Amino acid sequence: xxxxxxxxxxxxxxxxxxxxxxxxxxxxxxxxxxxxxxxxxxxxxxxxxxxxxxxxxxxxxxxxxxxxxxxxxxxxxxxxxxxxxxxxxxxxxxxxxxxxxxxxxxxxxxxxxxxxxxxxxxxxxxxxxxxxxxxxxxxxxxxxxxxxxxxxxxxxxxxxxxxxxxxxxxxxxxxxxxxxxxxxxxxxxxxxxxxxxxxxxxxxxxxxxxxxxxxxxxxxxxxxxxxxxxxxxxxxxxxxxxxxxxxxxxxxxxxxxxxxxxxxxxxxxxxxxxxxxxxxxxxxxx
Amino acid sequence: xxxxxxxxxxxxxxxxxxxxxxxxxxxxxxxxxxxxxxxxxxxxxxxxxxxxxxxxxxxxxxxxxxxxxxxxxxxxxxxxxxxxxxxxxxxxxxxxxxxxxxxxxxxxxxxxxxxxxxxxxxxxxxxxxxxxxxxxxxxxxxxxxxxxxxxxxxxxxxxxxxxxxxxxxxxxxxxxxxxxxxxxxxxxxxxxxxxxxxxxxxxxxxxxxxxxxxxxxxxxxxxxxxxxxxxxxxxxxxxxxxxxxxxxxxxxxxxxxxxxxxxxxxxxxxxxxxxxxxxxxxxxxxxxxxxxxxxxxxxxxxxxxxxxxxxxxxxxxxxxxxx
Numbered sequence: 305x306x307x308x309x310x311x312x313x314x315x316x317x318x319x320x321x322x323x324x325x326x327x328x329x330x331x332x333x334x335x336x337x338x339x340x341x342x343x344x345x346x347x348x349x350x351x352x353x354x355x356x357x358x359x360x361x362x363x364x365x366x367x368x369x370x371x372x373x374x375x376x377x378x379x380x381x382x383x384x385x386x387x388x389x390x391x392x393x394x395x396x397x398x399x400x401x402x403x404x405x406x407x408x409x410x411x412x413x414x415x416x417x418x419x420x421x422x423x424x425x426x427x428x429x430x431x432x433x434x435x436x437x438x439x440x441x442x443x444x445x446x447x448x449x450x451x452x453x454x455x456x457x458x459x460x461x462x463x464x465x466x467x468x469x470x471x472x473x474x475x476x477x478x479x480x481x482x483x484x485x486x487x488x489x490x491x492x493x494x495x496x497x498x499x500x501x502x503x504x505x506x507x508x509x510x511x512x513x514x515x516x517x518x519x520x521x522x523x524x525x526x527x528x529x530x531x532x533x534x535x536x537x538x539x540x541x542x543x544x545x546x547x548x549x550x551x552x553x554x555x556x557x558x559x560x561x562x563x564x565x566x567x568x569x570x571x572x573x574x575x576x577x578x579x580x581x582x583x584x585x586x587x588x589x590x
Numbered sequence: 591x592x593x594x595x596x597x598x599x600x601x602x603x604x605x606x607x608x609x610x611x612x613x614x615x616x617x618x619x620x621x622x623x624x625x626x627x628x629x630x631x632x633x634x635x636x637x638x639x640x641x642x643x644x645x646x647x648x649x650x651x652x653x654x655x656x657x658x659x660x661x662x663x664x665x666x667x668x669x670x671x672x673x674x675x676x677x678x679x680x681x682x683x684x685x686x687x688x689x690x691x692x693x694x695x696x697x698x699x700x701x702x703x704x705x706x707x708x709x710x711x712x713x714x715x716x717x718x719x720x721x722x723x724x725x726x727x728x729x730x731x732x733x734x735x736x737x738x739x740x741x742x743x744x745x746x747x748x749x750x751x752x753x754x755x756x757x758x759x760x761x762x763x764x765x766x767x768x769x770x771x772x773x774x775x776x777x778x779x780x781x782x783x784x785x786x787x788x789x790x791x792x793x794x795x796x797x798x799x800x801x802x803x804x805x806x807x808x809x810x811x812x813x814x815x816x817x818x819x820x821x822x823x824x825x826x827x828x829x830x831x832x833x834x835x836x837x838x839x840x841x842x843x844x845x846x847x848x849x850x851x852x853x854x855x856x857x858x859x860x861x862x863x864x865x866x867x868x869x870x871x872x873x874x875x876x877x878x879x880x881x882x883x884x885x886x887x888x889x890x891x892x893x894x895x896x897x898x899x900x901x902x903x904x905x906x907x908x909x910x911x912x913x
Contacts, residue, residue, distance in 0.1 A: 324818075328710055335707075336726050339786070343729065345752060346741050357750050402634045409631025416625055421632050428639050430899045432847045434868045435892045436646035438653055438875050438885045443646065462642035465635050494628065523734030525850040526868070530876065541736035545854055548740055555750065562740055566733040573732040577725055585798045 350560035372560035384543030392521040395460035403468035428466030475509040512583020654885035672886035693845035708796035727790035739854035742783040773863035799833035
């Protein structure tokens with residue numbers, strides 16, 4: 305009985321396994337097409353003219369003309385990109401610096417009341433921009449910062465410090481205490497310990513935090529929309545929506561502007577993917 | 591006691607002792623000062639958070655009990671007036687429903703779906719393809735919701751959109767709807783876009799969590815003849831429980847803060863059918879200039895987020911699986 309069964313199950317198992325693997329792979333490929341095709345369609349539509357967009361939505365552009373991309377760039381996208389760059393870089397530096405200081409204070413000094421401060425910082429994770437929106441507008445109008453780059457830099461920093469501190473702290477807490485002891489014996493002050501010993505060792509998580517912050521700040525919408533109204537302070541996401549409202553008939557140009565907005569961040573992601581995943585693995589997986 | 595004893599020993603020794611103890615006292619004061627001085631490391635975060643995050647949230651509740659006159663700018667106290675108005679506002683209820691639909695569908699696709707997908711990807715043998723699929727699926731999450739929202743606005747469009755064309759080509763033409771133009775489908779069309787945009791992010795996080803499970807556990811299971819599906823159910827699922835809990839928390843709280851995609855794709859229309867709490871706060875607070883009522887709607891978002899957070903605390907307290 306058993307001797308007969310063995311030769312029978314052998315081939316059957318491998319057959320189901322092959323079918324299973326084929327199904328899984330075709331599922332992955334189909335999902336990949338669903339993800340990639342719309343993005344490809346967007347970039348290609350930027351090369352078409354309106355007639356082609358309406359007439360032959362699936363075909364390749366008849367001739368690759370950069371005209372839409374150039375027009376979109378000149379019709380405001382350039383200034384949106386500059387504002388977005390400025391806000392993203394400034395708020396990124398502020399966020400990562402403040403978070404690294406805080407993580408250092410929370411993990412590597414004898415700060416009194418640490419649990420309380422930790423709760424205060426991480427509690428910020430649960431508070432959303434929506435809830436603070438109306439009071440913040442009144443506050444920034446009072447401060448005279450409404451409709452300025454400063455408003456966005458401050459707000460992006462304030463609302464991202466909790467998450468960034470959470471990640472850096474999880475990483476710092478695992479660095480051995482001997483590091484601090486050795487540095488202190490060598491006569492290092494607290495600041496030297498931070499800048500020369502601990503911060504360099506946190507490089508992987510710092511890089512992940514910068515990437516995560518760039519993803520956030522480059523794409524943020526609600527604050528950027530509510531706190532700015534002039535063209536000098538409009539970031540890319542808000543500018544795109546404006547462009548859509550203004551040039552709603554020239555679809556090709558809108559597609560080009562969308563592609564210009566999406567491309568840098570996709571390039572950043574692919575270029576830094578390795579650090580990004582490693583940082584997340586070390587920071588979040590705890 | 592000890593100090594008295596030492597003083598009794600002799601004058602010379604006593605003097606030396608006092609010197610040492612004042613020195614120690616000074617040392618302790620310096621140590622206490624040093625400890626308080628290390629507050630400077632966290633000062634920036636504390637100031638920024640209290641000023642720009644905590645204070646506004648508290649202020650929101652104060653504003654929600656007032657009513658400001660648009661024309662004269664006078665602010666008057668109305669107590670819970672805005673909240674009782676909230677209960678009778680049909681749009682608030684439909685917005686709340688839309689947020690809940692958002693949460694449920696997102697948990698299904700971006701937590702459970704992403705978990706299964708991550709399990710499939712991590713079961714691949716080739717390291718290159720694992721990285722390839724993770725990266726490809728993540729790409730929409732890197733792009734702003736404004737871009738993906740506008741992109742799907744076009745995809746759903748009847749004339750130039752590719753969705754209707756694909757449906758006609760595959761014989762599903764009868765099911766075509768005015769996706770964003772109908773009160774019944776608008777919010778679901780937006781939710782569908784959001785799943786497309788967000789599933790890669792949670793897949794990546796789950797993949798990271800699965801990688802952290804020691805390989806020996808899987809090897810042992812494989813030697814014991816446990817199949818791939820069984821391995822996912824009995825090993826991967828319980829051992830990534832913490833990540834699942836975190837993902838559910840993030841997904842649900844995120845669902846109650848939805849704003850960008852709705853604003854870009856429908857602006858809450860048609861006929862307020864796709865309003866969510868976030869866009870209704872904006873509509874009431876900034877378009878109608880009714881700060882008090884907008885703040886009251888924002889309080890609903892606050893309560894929903896806090897309830898989710900409390901549920902998550904309860905879930906994680908129920909014990910964790912470790913290895």
